[in-house]
Amino acid sequence: MEQLITIRTFTYPHEIYVIRGKLESEGIRTFLKDEMTVQVHNFYSNAVGGVKLQVFAEDADKALDILDSVKEIPQEVIVLSKKEFENSTSCPFCHSGNISRMRKSNWLTLIPYLIVGFIFPVYRSFYICFECGKRWKIKK
Ligand SMILES: [Zn+2]
Incomplete structure (x- = not known):
């Protein structure tokens, strides 16, 4: 067996x-x-x-x-305090400016995730860095 x-x-x-x-x-x-x-x-x-x-x-x-x-795609959304993330125009991890704010209600931004087959966790809005792939949101 x-x-x-x-x-x-x-x-x-x-x-x-x-x-x-x-x-x-x-x-x-x-x-x-x-x-x-x-x-x-x-x-x-x-x-x-x-x-x-x-x-x-x-x-x-x-x-x-x-x-x-397998190089895993980071799935976690890291929660940062406002202090840690004062400058919202660059990635707090690699400092790339190639970031975007994602919103749950905007289906266009979800399409890439649907194609890769992820069921994306429900967050009101979060940021994503296209350079390092990290995702984060700001603690209210
Ligand atoms: Zn980055």
Whole structure:
């Protein structure tokens, strides 16, 4: 009997899909544990320890190598205080001016995310840097 090994856990299922797609494309079968629980009740994600991405024990080494090689797109929106982010025209992380303010209500800005297949977390508005990919919002 084959043993399943958890190679990574995620808070929300949408974070998994890109990585899972990559593993599957490399011929590794993946399994999600607790996916349904978390999808139905997001609040339970922490309670059940997140969604677990699992592979067969024999694939674990290869899967971990692939995970290491994948440059992940930062998904987190970092919350900054107003003090930390006084200048709203450049990225606080790499100081690039190539940033944009995103709003949930503006569907045009969401289209790139829909194409890549992310279910984007609901934030009223946040900033994104197109240079380093970081996202942040300002604490009120
Ligand atoms: Zn940046």
